[in-house]
Amino acid sequence: MNGFNRRRAAxxxxxxxxxxxxxxxxxGTLLAGQAMVTDFTRKxxxxxxxxxxxxxxxxxxxxxxxxxxxxxxxxIGLLTAAVSAGIALLVGACSALLGGWVDGALSWFxxxxxxxxxxxxxxxxxxxxxxxxxxxxxxxxxSHWTSLAxxxxxxxxxxxxxxYVQVAEKLGLSRWAIxxxxxxxxxxxxxxxxxxxxxxxxxxxxxxxxxxxxxxxxEQPAIGVILSESMGYLTTGKxxxxxxxxxxxxxxxxxxxxxxxxxxxxxDPASVHE
Amino acid sequence: xxxxxxxxxxxxxxQGRVLEKLSLTLEPGERVGLTGASxxxxxxxxxxxxxxxxxxxxxxxxxGRPLGRWRxxxxxxxxxxHPETAVDPLLRLRDTLSEAGGVEAGLLEALHxxxxxLDRYPxxxxxxxxxxxxxxxxxxxxxxxxxxxxxxxMLDPITQAQIWKLLLEQAEGRRxxxxxxxxxxxxxxxxxxxxxxx
Numbered sequence: 121m122n123g124f125n126r127r128r129a130a131x132x133x134x135x136x137x138x139x140x141x142x143x144x145x146x147x148g149t150l151l152a153g154q155a156m157v158t159d160f161t162r163k164x165x166x167x168x169x170x171x172x173x174x175x176x177x178x179x180x181x182x183x184x185x186x187x188x189x190x191x192x193x194x195x196i197g198l199l200t201a202a203v204s205a206g207i208a209l210l211v212g213a214c215s216a217l218l219g220g221w222v223d224g225a226l227s228w229f230x231x232x233x234x235x236x237x238x239x240x241x242x243x244x245x246x247x248x249x250x251x252x253x254x255x256x257x258x259x260x261x262x263s264h265w266t267s268l269a270x271x272x273x274x275x276x277x278x279x280x281x282x283x284y285v286q287v288a289e290k291l292g293l294s295r296w297a298i299x300x301x302x303x304x305x306x307x308x309x310x311x312x313x314x315x316x317x318x319x320x321x322x323x324x325x326x327x328x329x330x331x332x333x334x335x336x337x338x339e340q341p342a343i344g345v346i347l348s349e350s351m352g353y354l355t356t357g358k359x360x361x362x363x364x365x366x367x368x369x370x371x372x373x374x375x376x377x378x379x380x381x382x383x384x385x386x387x388d389p390a391s392v393h394e
Numbered sequence: 395x396x397x398x399x400x401x402x403x404x405x406x407x408x409q410g411r412v413l414e415k416l417s418l419t420l421e422p423g424e425r426v427g428l429t430g431a432s433x434x435x436x437x438x439x440x441x442x443x444x445x446x447x448x449x450x451x452x453x454x455x456x457x458g459r460p461l462g463r464w465r466x467x468x469x470x471x472x473x474x475x476h477p478e479t480a481v482d483p484l485l486r487l488r489d490t491l492s493e494a495g496g497v498e499a500g501l502l503e504a505l506h507x508x509x510x511x512l513d514r515y516p517x518x519x520x521x522x523x524x525x526x527x528x529x530x531x532x533x534x535x536x537x538x539x540x541x542x543x544x545x546x547x548m549l550d551p552i553t554q555a556q557i558w559k560l561l562l563e564q565a566e567g568r569r570x571x572x573x574x575x576x577x578x579x580x581x582x583x584x585x586x587x588x589x590x591x592x
Contacts, residue, residue, distance in 0.1 A: 283479045292467035305484045
């Protein structure tokens, strides 16, 4: 009975991914100073023992630059995902609970935002907010809430129509009690999974707008900046400038997706016996 | 002092009326049977009388007052045909029962609810076991009319007999009005003071 079941495996994997992501963030923050150090005696080194990811044309250590970039990405991801999820919860819940013309208007607005290509919207909002950190966070946060808002709206509508909620109303429970006892517990797993799944999106879009030059300023060692700078050196055979930072970005995104998957498995009551 | 449905008309869509000018009165202590072919609106009538739906025309009165005006615990409770949808899958059954303001231990025993079941989730009990919880919940003090929609269709005959015996005792002791929906004419003959066909 108490063997190594799938639930326990999911929990281990969850802790492991969370630990890895924390380690990357901590390492990146600690190495932030080292990422800016230039030394022309060691420029353009391919990957070797002291510099695992090689060095660039100014002799900067690519490993510490990559880690610093990732930690910046993770922090931006956290912030934007939290803001996005907050907006999604508000819009989705209002839409479902108020109904009528409010629902119509909000659903129309969700469709409108969804209809504009993500990257275009992120660039426009980022420009409007003056680019930089604030621009990227605003751009990604204000464009990524739509699908989660739809999920929240659908879930609230569905649970509200369930017989057990109607029975609870007839038993004289207050609206607040029904919200707390019946709606929130059903909403939480969907919401948390949606929230964590927002991270990879946010991180990738942050890197893309920065790569395109509408995001973080060039002096910051962000993944998007590193990748866009490396473009000029790829043709001269300096492959390590793009390959390692690119792969690490993919790695972080996969870790977040894995995290969301394990979280969903742990919160889903149907998997209690797995 | 009765539960009255007056000239009830109801349609789920614009066309195809399920109920047309139907009237039904339920007095305290009375046991009315309701039968009819599938799709004739037996469940719909229960939903209207319990206040889950509003009739398109006509009204549901409790003691002469519209049922929709009652606040707090509704004195008319319905026992659903499918108990697995009528309990929250994320709540332990102890918490589900507590929504009815707690149920006395004697009633749980009479319904053959084992104490261990209270700490389980609905997915860990069978339909018949869940239905007993729904019945216990609906028998909370303050309830005066029970609408039983195919309540025992999923139970074996012995359990059916036990549950109806208990319910009849409760109805007698508390002067509950019962509306019993069933396809089983011999069951209705046994239980009801009168039978109405839809």
